[in-house]
Amino acid sequence: MSDIEFKKDGHTAHVKLNRPQGLNAITQEMDDLLLKAWTEINGDPDIWTVVLSAEGEKAFCIGADVSGGAERKSRMALAGGLTGIGGPLVKLKKPLIAAVQGFCVGGGFELAMCADIIVAADTAQFGLPETKVGIIGECGVVHRAMRQLPHHIAMAMILTGDRIKAEAAERYGLVNEVVPYAELATTAQKWADKVNGASPLANQAAKVAALDRLGYPLEVALMTKFEEIEQYAASADKREGEVAAGERRKPVWTGR
Structure with a gap:
């Protein structure tokens, strides 16, 4: 093994x-x-x-x-x-x-x-x-x-x-x-x-945002735009979250 x-x-x-x-x-x-x-x-x-x-x-x-x-x-x-x-x-x-x-x-x-x-x-x-x-x-x-x-x-x-x-x-x-x-x-x-249970793409974007600016002043972190967050905004999971909320059901994530 x-x-x-x-x-x-x-x-x-x-x-x-x-x-x-x-x-x-x-x-x-x-x-x-x-x-x-x-x-x-x-x-x-x-x-x-x-x-x-x-x-x-x-x-x-x-x-x-x-x-x-x-x-x-x-x-x-x-x-x-x-x-x-x-x-x-x-x-x-x-x-x-x-x-x-x-x-x-x-x-x-x-x-x-x-x-x-x-x-x-x-x-x-x-x-x-x-x-x-x-x-x-x-x-x-x-x-x-x-x-x-x-x-x-x-x-x-x-x-x-x-x-x-x-x-x-x-x-x-x-x-x-x-x-x-x-x-x-x-x-x-x-x-x-x-x-x-959370959106995998949202989690990945959140992890990048949380960790990549951890050692910077808060003002710098707040002004930073993250590519992963921008990409998530156009994802199928983002749309699924919105639809699921409107239909009052649990989202079905695909990671896409």
Whole structure:
């Protein structure tokens, strides 16, 4: 079986890290497969949401596989470039839901923070262990933590290497929901189904607008015109939303 599983179920794509014996640390081969998955997802109009998960109860992901010391043909872009670490940043157009359990540390924590929605098992632990073991490299995980956690919580994690548990992560607003491990997969799918209830094209346009101007002053964001929003205005889904509202029924989205 592949170390990266990729399948489509209805309008949801499922990407699974499948290397539990290595705590789902990402190898160069996995990195390449992830890039292939993100590329296919971005290009397939019938995929509306993505669920990213990992095999095994012990760990979601502990980052890049640094064992063996084998020389790579090219510099690794962690998680197929989704994180932006080590290579060009891949922007996933579709809403991404991460289902996290066990250790979610280092580059694995970075990967989880790339998601739009995070569902965590009550076994999950989030951390940045780099400085604790005397390592500091690309700081993607540091920058994301500072933006997604309260300032002093993020700094304490960065400077001590201490992990926070799922309940604390939920309290700090890092995760959307905490559930028993046995319910993690079904809960992530429920979130995907809920997201799929909205117009997929409107969701994609909203994601671009929300994230692409996140680091800008509000005045700049308010004055920005987004191509995706302009395109949505002429879409069949936009017309379907209007017709459905007039007929007082649920819209039937096509993603077109």
